[in-house]
Amino acid sequence: MKPTVTIEYCPKCGWLLRAAYMAQELLTTFADELQGVLLKPSEVSGRYTICIGEQKVFDRKEMGGFPEIKEVKQLVRDVVAPGKSLGHADRKVQD
Amino acid sequence: MKPTVTIEYCPKCGWLLRAAYMAQELLTTFADELQGVLLKPSEVSGRYTICIGEQKVFDRKEMGGFPEIKEVKQLVRDVVAPGKSLGHADRKVQD
DSSP: OOOEEEEEEOTTTTOHHHHHHHHHHHHHHTTTTOSEEEEEEOSSTTOEEEEETTEEEEEHHHHTSOOOHHHHHHHHHHHHOTTOOOGGGGSOTTO | OOOEEEEEEOTTTTOHHHHHHHHHHHHHHTTTTOSEEEEEEOSSTTOEEEEETTEEEEEHHHHTSOOOHHHHHHHHHHHHOTTOOOGGGGSOTTO
16 A cells, blocks of 8 residues: 655645645655645644654654755655655755 | 545546646635545546545546536535535526
């Protein structure tokens, strides 16, 4: 069974579009590796978390901000397809 | 427990963007009524279905095409919030 990514976002903060953008990036990159991406409006104000199955891999409150899409893909890749190259999105900033 | 809407789309047909658009429309209109919307790449070519929980409410192959967003909202409304008005999206074409 392939894993499902859940993006839980605060709708009052206006983060639906951001969450939907990230969902589309993930579904483009990991079309074969994911069961799907669940967009979930949060009842908790200010929440923005990304989980793979039950495992939380990103939390805005803990990280103090939003992730770059490159980081999101790396976080997901490391769990669902550790051997997969992300191409230029894998290079470090100093490369 | 609020219901989850699942949009299963054929990624090879290029229907991710359409599915993501519909997800955003549903999450805007039914932010309080839905647990979330799951975007699910299909392994079956040409599939585009919309389910509420386990209940299928739309199937492209049965309907011979795609639904208008107004119809999608009416289908979802009828199951998750029968008393909810959709405003101008509830009027019939001849109005």
